[in-house]
Amino acid sequence: MKNRTLLMIPGPIEFEPAVLAALGAPTTSHVSPDFIATFSQALERLREVFLAPDGQPFVVAGSGTLAMDMAAANLIEPGDRALVANSGFFSARMGAILERYGAQVTQVRAAVGGAPGFDEVAAALMDGGYKLMTITQVDTSTGVLANVQALAAAGQAHGALVVVDGVCSVAGEALRMADWGVDLAFTASQKAISVPPGLALAVARPAALAAFRARQTPVGSYYADWTNWLPVMEAYEARKPSYFGTPAVNLVWALNVSLGQILAEGLDARVTRHLKLGRACQAAIAALGLGQVPLAPTLAAHTMTAPRFPGGVAGADLLKHIGAAGVTLAGGLHPAIRAEYFRIGHMGPMTLNDVLAAVGAIEHGLRMCGYPFTPGSGVAAAAQAHEA
Numbered sequence: 410m411k412n413r414t415l416l417m418i419p420g421p422i423e424f425e426p427a428v429l430a431a432l433g434a435p436t437t438s439h440v441s442p443d444f445i446a447t448f449s450q451a452l453e454r455l456r457e458v459f460l461a462p463d464g465q466p467f468v469v470a471g472s473g474t475l476a477m478d479m480a481a482a483n484l485i486e487p488g489d490r491a492l493v494a495n496s497g498f499f500s501a502r503m504g505a506i507l508e509r510y511g512a513q514v515t516q517v518r519a520a521v522g523g524a525p526g527f528d529e530v531a532a533a534l535m536d537g538g539y540k541l542m543t544i545t546q547v548d549t550s551t552g553v554l555a556n557v558q559a560l561a562a563a564g565q566a567h568g569a570l571v572v573v574d575g576v577c578s579v580a581g582e583a584l585r586m587a588d589w590g591v592d593l594a595f596t597a598s599q600k601a602i603s604v605p606p607g608l609a610l611a612v613a614r615p616a617a618l619a620a621f622r623a624r625q626t627p628v629g630s631y632y633a634d635w636t637n638w639l640p641v642m643e644a645y646e647a648r649k650p651s652y653f654g655t656p657a658v659n660l661v662w663a664l665n666v667s668l669g670q671i672l673a674e675g676l677d678a679r680v681t682r683h684l685k686l687g688r689a690c691q692a693a694i695a696a697l698g699l700g701q702v703p704l705a706p707t708l709a710a711h712t713m714t715a716p717r718f719p720g721g722v723a724g725a726d727l728l729k730h731i732g733a734a735g736v737t738l739a740g741g742l743h744p745a746i747r748a749e750y751f752r753i754g755h756m757g758p759m760t761l762n763d764v765l766a767a768v769g770a771i772e773h774g775l776r777m778c779g780y781p782f783t784p785g786s787g788v789a790a791a792a793q794a795h796e797a
């Protein structure tokens with residue numbers, strides 16, 4: 410395929426042929442017995458992928474922002490207090506959505522490239538009265554990985570529902586909902602779940618559902634209201650026909666294929682594969698002498714890398730040369746540093762092969778921009794770190 414480019418942005422990613430084949434298959438009725446059985450299996454599998462045996466999965470047509478919207482719409486009532494552990498652009502978006510539904514939001518903001526720590530979050534929670542807190546596991550604007558386990562423990566200790574934005578992490582980074590006391594986690598199809606864009610996916614555990622059921626006021630969004638979706642999810646799982654809004658039938662078929670592949674790989678093996686890809690890519694960037702947005706290597710995600718453009722190199726030119734070499738990477742997103750860095754996604758079906766190709770294209774781009782470095786040093790560092 411001479412016109413093929415390698416898509417290595419932090420979502421959407423490249424997808425497995427079997428997943429794409431499900432999208433191209435003839436569309437079935439949303440109440441045909443085979444579709445109902447597939448939807449049912451996808452719901453069961455989501456519970457396994459989120460490691461939430463007592464969780465209620467939701468599969469709804471929409472992007473990740475709908476999953477954020479559903480979380481806020483169903484859990485917040487006007488006047489509720491919410492705490493946002495803010496590690497970047499998507500944490501800030503979560504804060505804005507919570508406010509839209511009437512929450513009084515407190516943001517614990519990390520420096521750009523940092524993540525709020527346990528102590529800061531616990532100190533803020535001491536104020537008391539927080540109905541929920543939100544954590545962005547990987548903020549895609551910075552490539553920062555939050556310590557969900559520690560932050561969730563702080564939230565639990567202060568009686569706040571713990572909500573995790575796992576859009577850039579679920580099925581790539583470790584997330585153990587039940588073990589870590591996460592009450593609601595959500596993602597979108599187009600990242601490590603490895604299905605083309607179009608599905609908002611969430612799992613709500615009993616405390617989140619209880620808070621929803623205890624509402625005194627109606628949910629302020631008709632489409633997002635769990636009152637509408639809960640009976641549909643329960644019916645599909647019980648293998649009965651149901652309807653609220655027409656499901657994205659082919660995406661659900663594709664989701665079930667991908668979830669099957671994820672579970673066949675095994676969650677631990679999958680997390681380890683992403684860990685190695687992250688280390689490989691980040692070692693290459695360091696070997697080439699480029700900085701990274703995360704303020705410390707321990708803060709760096711494994712699903713993506715956020716390198717800084719080196720001094721003297723025009724970012725747009727570098728990305729253009731990388732693109733001309735057949736690899737598509739993403740520009741910056743965080744408003745404070747947008748023009749200073751770029752982003753590489755390495756999640757889902759990606760292998761070391763893809764990371765080596767991306768690093769090779771980056772080396773090519775750097776050379777075209779006149780940046781001095783030892784040719785091959787990035788590729789060598791990636792290969793070595795992957796095996797370390």
Ligand code: PMP
Nearest residue numbers: 472473474499547549576577597
């Ligand atoms: N949260 C995070 C961490 C994300 O990376 C994204 C998308 N990049 C979103 C939320 C929003 O998802 P979507 O673009 O699918 O609406």
